[in-house]
Amino acid sequence: MKRILIVEDEQTIAELEKDYLEVEGFQAEIVASGTEGLHKAVKEDYQLILLDVMLPGMDGFEICRKIRQERDIPILMITAKREDIDKIRGLGIGADDYIVKPFSPSELVARVKAHLARYERLVTKEKPKDILQIRGLVIDSASRRVHVNQEEVTLTTREFDLLFFLASHPDRVFAKDHIFERIWGLDSMGDMATVTVHVRKIREKIEADTSHPQYIETVWGAGYRFKS
Template sequence: MKRILIVEDEKLIAELERDYLEMSGFQADIAGDGEQGLQLALGGEYDLVVLDVMLPAVNGFDVCKQIREKRDIPILMVTAKKEDIDVIRGLGLGADDYITKPFKPGELVARVKAHLARYERLIGNKQRKEEIRIRGLGIDAGARRVFLHDREIALTPKEFELLHFLAVNPNHVFSKDELFEKIWGMDALGDAQTVTVHIRKLREKIELGPSNSEYIETVWGAGYRFRL
């Protein structure tokens, strides 16, 4: 049985989320503030975290960042604000997706199922060795690790998925919409700006500088491609 951690300070909302998740066959635990949520997320064996942005003690962005530094599990952020900056900050810290209040409980369950299924497909065969090596960049798909000139680069799950997808389809130009569909899925909330943020983060980590696109190249008016 998959275990879900709900980090939500509004008790009625948290209990409603838990009830719907449990009716769908999940085991769900609730943390009422960011500090407790962080402790449980790092200390427990959870398969996914539903994380509210506005939390007492430690806010959701800080919780997301600290979870991502130590755990490779899907994080679904919940926000009551629709401003793009909140969404972008959350995704930039390693969140896999977001959902905006108010939402239907069934929508939350569907989102959780989709991300768990996608995550399992991506890591389902960890014993399989798939290594890509291009000009000092090494991508180990089985271990989900990336090295640049023998130095390991820390990537969020979505950054890794985006880099790996581009690398196994070199020289092909993908639009932002195509990349969003491939990596986040048709049922994910968000827009092409999500792709832009993740490409920028990737470049900060693997390129020599903002004007040096050795690996990920922008094709103006079309999208992005991975250069061989």
Template structure:
């Protein structure tokens, strides 16, 4: 049974999320503060984390940053904040998705299922094989596909789940222009809900990690009016 950690200080919302998830076959655990949620996230194994932004103790952004520093499991941020800046900030620190209250419980369950399924597909590695058999090397960048690691000038750089998936997809399809909508559909699938700003945020984050000058990118080029292209 898949296990979900709910970090939410509003008891009624936490219980609503728990009830719908448990009816859908998930096991859940609730933390009502950021500090408690972070401790559980770091010391127990979960398949996905539902993380509120406004929390006592530590806010959701701080909690997400500290979880993402050591774990790559999907993080779905939940908040009443509708402004784009909050979404950009959440995605920028490594959250996989962002859902605004009030939300449909069925939509929440659908997104949870989609993120867990996608994560499992992309991390289906033969764990008995310690040999990193598949990689891409392009200039200063080396991507270990099976180990999901990225090295820039031989130094490992940490990537959030969707950042890695987007970089991997572009690197595996070099010199091809992909529109934001195409990338959104390919990497986020049905959980994207058509928000192409998500792609822009992740492209900018990737550039900051792999480019010598993110304002004048060498690898991921913006093709104005068309999309993005990974140059070789």
């Protein structure tokens, strides 16, 4: 049974989420504070996290960033403010999706199922020889690990997907909208700035000099290209 952590301080909303998820066969657990939610998220075994933005102790943005340093599981953020949506879209904090209050419980369940299914496809898609080695960069799609000059670097789910996609098609230029559709999907919420943010974050982790990247090259007016 898949375990879901609900980090939400509004008890009515948290209980509603829990009830609908349990009807669908999930095991859901509620915590009301940001500090406790972070502790459980990194110490215990959950398959997905529902994370409210406004929380006592620590806000959802900071919790999301800290979880991403430790865990690579789907994170869905719950928000009621427009400016929060813009932050989730543009800052690359590591969230996989967001849901706006008030929301339909059926929409919540559908989003949860979709992200769990997508995550399972990604982590179980193991192929022989799915290791890409380009100069000092090694990308292992089976273990979803990346090494630069024999040092392991930690990427979020989307960062790994984006890097592996570009590296799997060296010297081809991909427009931002093509990348967004391929990595985030047609039905995802967001905009093209998300691609730019994720490329920047990948470069910070794999490039020796981000101003002169040796792996992901910007082709002005066209998109991005992975240099073979």
